[in-house]
Amino acid sequence: MKNKYWILFISLSFGLLSCSHDEKHFKLEAEIKAMPKESIILEEVGYNETQRIDSTRSDEKGHFVLSGIYKEPALCRVRIGDQFILVVIDGEQIDIKGNWNDLQGYTSNNSPGSTSLANFYKNYIVAIKDILALQMVTDSMNNSNAADSVLTPVKKELEAKTVVLNTFIKNYADTTKSLPVALFAASKFLSEAGEIDYLQKFAANLPQRFQKTNLSIEFQEKVKKAAANEPKLIAPSIGSIAPDFTLTSLDNKSISLKDFRGKYVLVDFWASWCVPCRGENPNVVAAYKEFKDKNFTVLGISLDSEKDKWQQAVMKDSLTWQHVSELKGWESTVAMVYGVRSIPSNFLIDPAGKIVAMNLRGDDLKRTLSDKLNPPLATNNKTEKPVTAK
Numbered sequence: 001m002k003n004k005y006w007i008l009f010i011s012l013s014f015g016l017l018s019c020s021h022d023e024k025h026f027k028l029e030a031e032i033k034a035m036p037k038e039s040i041i042l043e044e045v046g047y048n049e050t051q052r053i054d055s056t057r058s059d060e061k062g063h064f065v066l067s068g069i070y071k072e073p074a075l076c077r078v079r080i081g082d083q084f085i086l087v088v089i090d091g092e093q094i095d096i097k098g099n100w101n102d103l104q105g106y107t108s109n110n111s112p113g114s115t116s117l118a119n120f121y122k123n124y125i126v127a128i129k130d131i132l133a134l135q136m137v138t139d140s141m142n143n144s145n146a147a148d149s150v151l152t153p154v155k156k157e158l159e160a161k162t163v164v165l166n167t168f169i170k171n172y173a174d175t176t177k178s179l180p181v182a183l184f185a186a187s188k189f190l191s192e193a194g195e196i197d198y199l200q201k202f203a204a205n206l207p208q209r210f211q212k213t214n215l216s217i218e219f220q221e222k223v224k225k226a227a228a229n230e231p232k233l234i235a236p237s238i239g240s241i242a243p244d245f246t247l248t249s250l251d252n253k254s255i256s257l258k259d260f261r262g263k264y265v266l267v268d269f270w271a272s273w274c275v276p277c278r279g280e281n282p283n284v285v286a287a288y289k290e291f292k293d294k295n296f297t298v299l300g301i302s303l304d305s306e307k308d309k310w311q312q313a314v315m316k317d318s319l320t321w322q323h324v325s326e327l328k329g330w331e332s333t334v335a336m337v338y339g340v341r342s343i344p345s346n347f348l349i350d351p352a353g354k355i356v357a358m359n360l361r362g363d364d365l366k367r368t369l370s371d372k373l374n375p376p377l378a379t380n381n382k383t384e385k386p387v388t389a390k
Contacts, residue, residue, distance in 0.1 A: 026089055028066045030078070030096035032103070035062035038081040042066040045075045045086075047187070047218055050306060062100065072213040073113055075180040082316065086121070088113025088180045113178035120172050120185060127165045132276055134158040139359040142238075143368055166190070170198060179210040183219050191341040192226040192330065199223045235339020238358060242267070242349045245334045247301065247324035250311055255324050257299070262351045264296045264372060266360070269335060269345045271303040272313035277344040280361055281317040287365045288321060294373040295351070297321055303343060305329040348372075 028042065035058060042053045053068040053076070066078070073090040085103050087096065090113040098106030104121050108114040138158055141151045173185040186202050203223040206216050236242060246256040257267070268284060270277035288298050302325040304310035314323055326332045332340075338347065348357040348368065357368050 022071050023069055024071070024092060026068060026070055026092050026094060028078070028087065028089070028094045028096065030062075030064055030066075030098070030106075032058070032062035032080070032097075032106075033099045035080070035100040040064050040066065041079040042068065043077045043079065044089075045077050046215070047222060050077070072211075072215070073178065073180050074215070075117075075184055082312075086117055086184075087111065088117055088178055090114070090178065090180075113181055116176050116178045116181045117184065120176070120181060123168065124165070124189065127161070127168065128276070131158065131161050131165060134161065135359065136361050136364075139361065140364045143357050143360065143364055166195075170202075173202060174205075179206075179213060179216060182206075182210075183215060187219060187222070188330075192223075194341060196223075196227055200227055235337075236347070236355055238355050240355055241353050242347060242355050243337050245337070247326060247334065249322060249324050250307075250314065255299070255322060257349075258353070260297065260299065260349070261353055262295075264291075264351060264369070265349050266296075266298045266365075267301060267338075267347045267349060268298055269301050269303060269338070269340050269343050271329075271343060272309045273304070274343050278313070278317065280344050281319065283362050283365055285318055285320075287369055290366065291369045291373055296369060296373055299324065301325065301332070301334060302327075303329055303332055303335060303340075 037060060038058050039055065040058060041055045044051045044053055054066045056064050056066060058064040058080070068089075070089045073088060076087050076089050078085050078087060078096075080103070083103055085096070085098070085106055087094065087108070088111060090111055094108060094111040094114065096106050096108050096111075096114065104118065104125065106114075106118055108118070134154065134157060138151070138154055141154065169185050169189045173182045173190075176182050176185070182202075186199060190199065192199065200223055203220045206220065210216060242257060244257045246254050249255050257265075266284070266287075270281070272278075284298060288296075298319075298321040300314075300319060300321060300323040302310045302323060304313075304325055305327050307325075307327060310323075310325060310327075313319075326334065338345075344361070345359055347355050348360060350356045350372070356372070360368050
């Protein structure tokens with residue numbers, strides 16, 4: 001009888017422990033130096049949706065507190081005005097310290113996942129800036145028909161740096177002890193089309209590395225689906241006809257690429273969350289203002305998954321041309337058809353529907369448009385007879 005009660009007691013204890021494990025309270029306390037008073041929103045970031053957890057306002061010292069309940073370690077976004085930081089909710093008390101001028105460089109002494117995430121992001125930003133700078137040089141050379149002897153070394157350097165970055169991302173995803181960070185690195189920074197073999201192996205190893213969670217199950221299903229539906233496509237190139245598509249605009253209208261036949265159109269892939277894209281937008285705005293009355297327009301294709309974020313970015317950056325999206329993030333079919341593996345990416349299409357330039361940025365965009373839309377004046381070939389004095 002005594003053993004029976006002892007077994008019952010153990011069973012109840014495990015039941016209570018299980019309940020406690022399933023639902024825990026957390027408090028996130030942050031202090032961001034030099035931060036103005038701002039509204040703060042905490043959101044859990046999933047693959048298909050974002051769930052709001054809590055909101056507050058910061059005080060004059062940049063201090064704020066957010067709280068909620070979590071069932072498993074989760075990737076969350078702290079929206080601070082129109083900026084944000086990513087954190088991992090992996091404990092009951094999470095302390096964040098940072099500076100308004102370098103939000104992503106925050107520190108946390110009691111959230112291993114947040115520390116791992118901040119470290120990953122810091123290294124990624126340094127590497128991607130070098131790659132984007134080289135990409136701009138390469139695109140400029142391609143569009144100006146630079147000699148192979150000049151272009152080839154730059155291309156090799158770009159390829160080498162891209163390989164180094166991809167290796168860093170994979171190593172981080174394979175070694176971090178935080179499941180949300182591992183999934184974030186693998187799913188947000190590696191192309192499904194180009195890395196499906198790696199992603200399948202990564203997904204298969206998750207059960208050996210981490211406790212099963214809803215997030216890991218969702219990721220495994222996502223990879224399985226991507227492998228089954230992997231498109232066997234050849235990305236379009238300069239000189240080829242741009243593949244047609246029909247997508248939904250911000251005001252829920254269907255817009256097709258063929259609607260723009262007869263005009264030069266810049267098909268611009270971007271997203272509200274893409275920092276390099278937002279940095280490039282002023283250049284696109286300037287080009288649009290200069291050439292919009294010369295048979296030119298822009299069609300923005302967003303790789304956002306949330307309409308409100310997309311719409312806010314369009315308004316904030318004053319992007320007054322037409323915009324469309326599938327709201328599927330990197331699962332965008334059109335992005336896959338066009339072979340887009342990083343953003344910003346763009347394609348300049350002529351009035352006949354042919355791709356005449358790709359990945360135009362900064363001054364290259366204006367220069368190319370000027371060449372296409374401001375042809376040199378025709379010279380007068382008539383020879384005037386000399387006037388002779390009588």
